[in-house]
Amino acid sequence: MLSSVTTDMHETARLDVRGLPSRELNAKLKELARAGVRRIELRNVYGQRYIGTGLRAAVEIEIFGIPGNDLGAFMDGPRIIVRGNAQDGCGNTMNEGEIVVHGNVGDVLALCARGGKIFVKGDAGYRAAVHMKEYQAKRPTVVIGGTAQDFVAEYMAGGVVLLLGLGLKEGQRHTANFVGTGMHGGVVYVRGEVCKSQLGKEVDTAPLDENDWLIVRKLVEEFVFHFGGDSERILGHKFTKLLPLHLRPYGRLYAY
C-alpha cells in the first residue's frame, strides 16, 4: 500500500505508513528531511525498523504506533516522539538528538550512545545504557520512568542514567541484577530501593550531593514536562547515586 503525504501550513508532513516496508519508509523520511520539512507525523507504524537511523537533520518525527528495532540508531540531531512502545535497540550508538517514548522500550536501549537524550515513560528491557560514553560537551542521558532489567549501565563509560521506579509499589525494589557491571565512567541515579547484591562488583554507591540534585531535578522536570506527573512528589523520595569504584577496573589484569 502506498503512503499518502500531506503537508499543512506548519510544514508538517503526515504519512500513513501502514504496510510500507522499512527501507521505503526511511528513504521517504530522508527525502522529506532533505527537502527541508521540519516536522513529520507517521501514522499506523507497525514495527518498521530503523526509523530515523543515521538521520542528520533538525527534524521532529512523531510516531503513532509501534516502531520496530533500531529506532534512531546512529542518529545525529532529530527529535523522535513515540506515541506507543518502542522495541529493541532504540537510540543505538546515537550521537545527538532526542527520543521520547510514551510507553515501554525493549532491550539494549541507548547502546554505546555518545550524546542526546532519551525519555521513557514506562519500563526498559535488558541491557539498557550499556557502554554509553561521554565526550567533550556530549553527555548522553537516559531517563526511565519505571524500572530496567538486568545489566543496565553495564560497561558504562559516561553519561547519565536516571531510573525513577515510578511503577514500583511501596517497599518494592528495582528488579535488575548486575547493575553497572564493568562500569568505568558516568553516573546512575536510582530512585527507590536497590540492594548491594544487585550491583556489579565495579560499582560504588553514594548519597546525592548538591550538584547531583540539580541534575536530577532538571531531568525530573523534563520527564514531567513530557509525560505529566508531580515533580515534587517524584523528587521527595530516596535517591541513590551509583558510580564506578575505579576509573580503570581492569588496570591490574595484566602482567606487562
Add this chain to the structure above:
Amino acid sequence: MKTYLPAKFVVERDESRCIRCQVCVNQCTFGVHSYDVEDDEIRSREENCVGCHRCAIFCPTRALTIKKSSLDYRDNYNWSPEVIEDVIKQSETGGVLLTGMGNDKRYRIYWDHLVLNASQVTNPSIDPLREPMELTTYLGAKPERVEFDSSGLRTEVGPQVKLEIPIMFAALSFGAVSLNVQESLARAATEMGTLWNTGEGGLHPKLYQYGANTIVQVASGRFGVHPKYLEAARIIEIKIGQGAKPGIGGHLPGEKVTGEVSETRMIPRGTDALSPAPHHDIYSIEDLAQLVYALKEATGYSKPVAVKIAAVHNCAAIASGIVRAGADIVVLDGFRGSTGAAPKVIRDNVGIPTELALAAVDERLRREGIRNRASLVVSGGIRNSADVAKAIALGADAVYIGTAALVALGCTVCQQCHTGKCAWGICTTDPWLARRVNPDIGSKRLSNLLRSWSLELKDMLGGMGINAIESLRGNRLHLRGVALTDAELQVLRVKMAGS
C-alpha cells in the same frame, strides 16, 4: 622482587668502531644503552633488550651486533625456555601475560605445503611483459544472474568496490598504531588503488580526505562511530572477532589515550577504551542482520557492509549465517593474524589456520549456492605474493595484510607492541616516537611493496597461462598439496602433488 628472568639477547659493541655518538642511547626505547660521561663509555643493560635491532640498524659505524643469548637451560623438549620464562613472569606479577603480533608457534603453515601450477607445451604460458594482465577485483554482493534489455543492464546490482590489486591493508587502529602509520597506509592505498582499514579507533579528521580508500570499522566499543564516519567510508566493516584473540575484547589502556587518540575515539583523554568481548546488541544471526541493515540504512545502501570474524572451528556455518544476514563481504581472520595486544595464551592457542578456514568457508558457501552473495576476504599470515596467489586459488576474493605492511615500515616482529614503546615508532602513540615513521617515506615503502607483489602475481598468473586474477579465484586445480595427509587435502579440497 628479584627477577629470575635471564637476558634474551647479547649486545656486542665493537669498541674500535664505536664513536660514542649515542645514537643507540637515543634510539633504544627499552633502556638498554646508556652513556657514562666520566668514563666516556657506552654501557648496555642487556636484560632490557627485545631484539628489535633499531640500534644496530641506526648505528652509523655498524659497531653493534645483537645476538640471541647463549644462556641455555638443560635441554628439555617439554619445558622449553619460553614455557619456563612464562611461569617466571606470572609468578612475579600475578597477571595475564600480554603479547603483540601473531601466533608464533610451530603449527603447520599450509601455504608452505601448497604449490602452484604452470603451463608447459599445451595451453602456453603468457608473458606479462607483453600481454595485459588483469588484477582488478570487485568487492560486493554479486547477483545470481544478470538481465539486460535494450536500455542496458536491468538487474539491480548492489554497491561494488573496485580494487586495482586484491591486497588491502588490515585493520590497524589509531591508538594501537600511530597516526603517521595510518597516514602512510591511507596514502599508499590511495596511490595503489586499494583500501586501508581504520580498525576500531575511529577516523582522525586529517584522514577523511582518504575516505574513498578507507574501510571503517564498527566494533563492540563503537569508538568514534558516528554518521559522518560512516558516510566518509568506502566500506563499513563490522568487527566481530580477530584472529589473534578470538572471542575476547580489547583494552586500550588509558596511557595510550592521548589528546589525538581521545579526539578520534571520542572518549575522554586518559580513560581506558574497553571493547567488550561481544557486541551487546548481537546475540544471534538475526541480531547481526539488524546491525548490517542499520548500517545500510544509515548510509542509504550506498556502500558494502563487511563482517569480520576470527577463523574458529565452526566458521563455515557462521560465515553462511553472515551471508544470509545480508553482509556483502565476509572477512576471515586466521590465527596467525596480528594484534597490538592480546593475552598470550589466547593468541597462541585459540582459533584455526587461515588456509583451512578459507577452504572450508568457500566450499560451504558454494555448496549452499550463496557464494555469489558475498565477497570473501582473508587475513592472518599472508607473508608474500605466493601466499596471496594461493589464498585466491583457495577461494578468496582479496586478502588483507597487516604484519607485512608493518614490516615494510620497519617492524622487525619483536612482539613488544603491547608495551607502547615500539622503537620503530609504529605501535605507539608517543608523539616523540611516532615521528620515526615519516608518511612520505612510509607510503612509498608500502606502495613499493604492493607494486612488487602485483608484478610477482602477474608473473605467476602468466606462468599458469591465465591473464586475469578472476580465472584463478577459487580454482583449486591450480594448487597441489605437498606432504599433507588425506584429511588435510580433503579440507583444502586440493589434490596431492603428482596426482
